[in-house]
Amino acid sequence: MSFADLGLEPKLLDAIESSGYKTPTPIQIEAIPPALAGRDVLGIAQTGTGKTASFTLPMIQRLAKGRARARMPRTLVLAPTRELAAQVAENFKKYGAKHKLTMARFIGGVSFGDQDAKLTRGVDVLVATPGRLLDHFERGRLLLNGIEVMVVDEADRMLDMGFIPDIERIFKLTPMTRQTLFFSATMPPEIQRITDQFLHNPVRVEVAKPATAAETIKQRIVRVPSKDDKTKRGALRELIGHKDVKNGIIFCNRKSTVDVVAKSLQKHGFNARPIHGDLAQAFRTETLDKFRSGEIQFLVASDVAARGLDIPAVSHVFNYDTPIHSDDYVHRIGRTGRAGLEGAAMMLVTPADGKYLDAILKTIGAEEIEALDFSAFFQAAPARDEKRRPRRSRPAKTEAQKEKRPEKSAASEDQPEGVADEQPAAAADDHETMPRQRPARTRQRRENKSESTIGLGDHVPDFMTRGIAG
Numbered sequence: 345m346s347f348a349d350l351g352l353e354p355k356l357l358d359a360i361e362s363s364g365y366k367t368p369t370p371i372q373i374e375a376i377p378p379a380l381a382g383r384d385v386l387g388i389a390q391t392g393t394g395k396t397a398s399f400t401l402p403m404i405q406r407l408a409k410g411r412a413r414a415r416m417p418r419t420l421v422l423a424p425t426r427e428l429a430a431q432v433a434e435n436f437k438k439y440g441a442k443h444k445l446t447m448a449r450f451i452g453g454v455s456f457g458d459q460d461a462k463l464t465r466g467v468d469v470l471v472a473t474p475g476r477l478l479d480h481f482e483r484g485r486l487l488l489n490g491i492e493v494m495v496v497d498e499a500d501r502m503l504d505m506g507f508i509p510d511i512e513r514i515f516k517l518t519p520m521t522r523q524t525l526f527f528s529a530t531m532p533p534e535i536q537r538i539t540d541q542f543l544h545n546p547v548r549v550e551v552a553k554p555a556t557a558a559e560t561i562k563q564r565i566v567r568v569p570s571k572d573d574k575t576k577r578g579a580l581r582e583l584i585g586h587k588d589v590k591n592g593i594i595f596c597n598r599k600s601t602v603d604v605v606a607k608s609l610q611k612h613g614f615n616a617r618p619i620h621g622d623l624a625q626a627f628r629t630e631t632l633d634k635f636r637s638g639e640i641q642f643l644v645a646s647d648v649a650a651r652g653l654d655i656p657a658v659s660h661v662f663n664y665d666t667p668i669h670s671d672d673y674v675h676r677i678g679r680t681g682r683a684g685l686e687g688a689a690m691m692l693v694t695p696a697d698g699k700y701l702d703a704i705l706k707t708i709g710a711e712e713i714e715a716l717d718f719s720a721f722f723q724a725a726p727a728r729d730e731k732r733r734p735r736r737s738r739p740a741k742t743e744a745q746k747e748k749r750p751e752k753s754a755a756s757e758d759q760p761e762g763v764a765d766e767q768p769a770a771a772a773d774d775h776e777t778m779p780r781q782r783p784a785r786t787r788q789r790r791e792n793k794s795e796s797t798i799g800l801g802d803h804v805p806d807f808m809t810r811g812i813a814g
Contacts (some may be wrong), residue, residue, distance in 0.1 A: 348420035350376045350503055355442040357680055360401075363438055368735035370551035371396035379525060388540055390558065390678065391552065399525045400781055402437045403469070405443055406493060407417055410465035417448070418488035420518070421471045422511065425648050426451040426625060427632065432497065432790040433471050445469060451477045453625030460485050474502070474510035481517065491518040497536050499528035500671070504647075508534060530671050557708050560681035562688045565610045565713045567596040567700070570723055571694045577608050580664055583690055584614065584642060591635070592660035594644045595676045597668060605664055606644040616642035647672055655679060666700045670707035682703045690716070 347360050347368055363676050368376070371389040379402035381691040387576040389395055403419050412418050421431040433449045450472035456479075465487060470477075494515075496502070502511055512641065515538075524543050528535055539546065557563065567579075568576055594609075596602045599620040606618035617640050618630050620723060634640040636655055644664075658680045667673045673691075680687025691713075693701055705712065 345373055351380050351568050352401060353408070355408075356401055356405060356439060359439045359441050362441070365397075365734040369397075370403075371549060372398050374551060375399070375547075378476075378547040378549075379403075379523075380405060382523055384524045384543045385526065386543060386548045386605050387525070388529070388531060388548070388550040389527075390529055390674065392730055393459065394430060395497070395527045396435050397439070399497070399527065400432070400439055400639065402525075403493055403495070404436070404440045404445065405444055408443055409470050410468075412468045413490065413652050415485065416465050416487045417463075417467045418490060419493040419495070420477075420488070420491050420514075421469065421495040422474055422477070422502075422514065423471060423497050424505050424507060425475065425621075426453065426473060427628065427648065428498060429471050429473055430629070430632075436469055436471070436540050442690050447471065450480060451625070452476050456480075456483075470739055474514065477514065479511060488514070488517045489519055491522050493523045493525065495525045495527070496519055497527050499526060499538070500530045500532060503532060504669070508538070512542075515574070515754050520720075527755060529675065556678055557682045557689075558687075560684065560686050561677055562686070562689075563677065563690070565691045565693050568694045568715050571696050575602070576664065576692055576694070577605065577720070579692055579718060579721065580605070580662065581609070581612055581640045582615070582718070583662060584609075584660070588659075588688075588733075590657075590659035591638070591673035592662055593655075593676075593679050594641075594642060594660060594662045594664050595667075597665040598633060601665065602644050602646050608771040609642060609644065614642055615640055616644055618644045620646040620650065621648050645677070656682065656686050657685060657688060661687070661689045663689070666691060666693055666697035667704070668700060670700070670703040671757060673704045674708065747801070766790050 345364070345368065347357055350368060350373065352360075371387060372588075375385050375387050375398040379399065385399075387395060387398060399421075404447050407418060410418065421429075421432055423432055429449055429451050433447060436447050441687075445468040446462075446466060447469040448459060448467040448471070450459055450470065452473065452475065453547065459480065463480070477486070481488065496511065497709045499511075501559050502508060524546070525538055526543060527545070566579055569577055580594065583658070584594070594605060594616070595607055602618045602620045602648075607690060608617050609616035617634070619628050631643070631653070635643045661677045661680045662672070667676065677687075677689035680689060701713075
């Protein structure tokens with residue numbers, strides 16, 4: 345089946361052909377026709393299957409008729425992360441190249457003024473993260489009663505990030521007559537509840553078993569004998585230093601770990617850069633652009649980059665940390681092996697990660713994952729560490745340093761604590777032979793604490809004894 349068989353108009357077909365796509369994916373074949381017919385769609389498919397085009401193409405064709413009004417966008421796309429919002433915006437630009445549609449992207453880390461200016465001119469497509477969208481609404485700068493089509497992308501990721509209350513509120517702010525396109529890789533009970541509440545008789549499109557890995561991805565693990573971070577970083581460098589690794593994304597569970605691993609790789613000569621939610625948006629955008637262009641070889645990331653990012657031709661994915669949630673493993677390794685290309689996923693597993701590995705095996709429906717033999721590497725690790733970092737010892741003191749060190753006299757040892765030693769004047773002035781000693785602090789006590797000083801005491805200032813000039 346071709347894109348022309350899905351009912352798309354000639355302008356969209358030209359844009360698709362210009363983008364280099366010829367055959368639609370299963371999710372696109374099942375989701376685009378009902379979306380063009382105005383039906384609500386509930387799409388469930390593993391990551392990297394072309395879900396973004398499944399809603400952007402029908403939306404562009406519907407928006408060809410009509411005109412946007414100030415502060416009232418016609419369509420709304422909700423994305424969990426800034427990177428995913430940027431990816432959706434790029435798809436609209438690519439497929440809508442032959443349509444005169446206006447678009448705005450509302451994400452954090454960007455000036456409110458620029459976003460308000462676009463709203464004032466009117467936008468057909470608004471791509472936003474939930475938090476920034478509600479910020480504009482609460483400021484009174486945005487109206488959602490003109491929404492014709494609403495899209496929720498990566499809904500299960502919204503659940504993980506705590507956006508479900510915001511999503512429910514946004515649904516209630518939009519008209520009941522809207523068309524809803526709801527996409528998710530998995531369907532937890534909380535997501536199912538939202539779809540039952542806000543979608544009207546949706547067409548359910550499920551082209552793959554939820555939370556399954558693509559068959560084009562070769563999965564392997566490396567069993568690390570200890571939880572020591574130094575050992576894990578050494579094993580990671582051994583993995584990414586292989587000649588078959590063209591580029592790769594290295595996933596960590598914590599943002600602090602991302603920074604440590606990135607600095608370690610840079611120190612050892614690898615072309616790596618970190619990306620996580622605490623970094624400035626400009627830095628994150630620049631990092632992704634350089635990774636896409638090949639200027640950066642390795643991207644060390646938190647789960648902010650695990651879902652929805654369409655980065656073509658990623659040869660390898662490395663899990664430095666075993667994911668705590670098994671679904672995250674599927675989304676992480678889904679960054680490779682996309683669009684029919686072959687990919688490889690490798691994961692470091694420590695003895696403490698046993699229960700997480702069992703959950704992953706259960707989720708992907710596998711009995712085991714092939715383990716690479718790293719026994720020789722770990723056996724040689726202590727010898728390498730000893731060779732690279734010799735034990736530091738304190739240098740012996742010279743005779744001159746020993747002579748400068750002051751020696752306690754017998755008299756000073758007999759003196760009570762807090763009493764200063766008396767020094768001869770000559771010795772006190774000789775700073776080179778005798779170190780300067782701080783005088784002991786003494787505390788003057790009043791004989792009778794009940795007595796208090798009245799007035800000026802015994803001292804009378806001089807100005808009070810002077811006579812008054814006549």
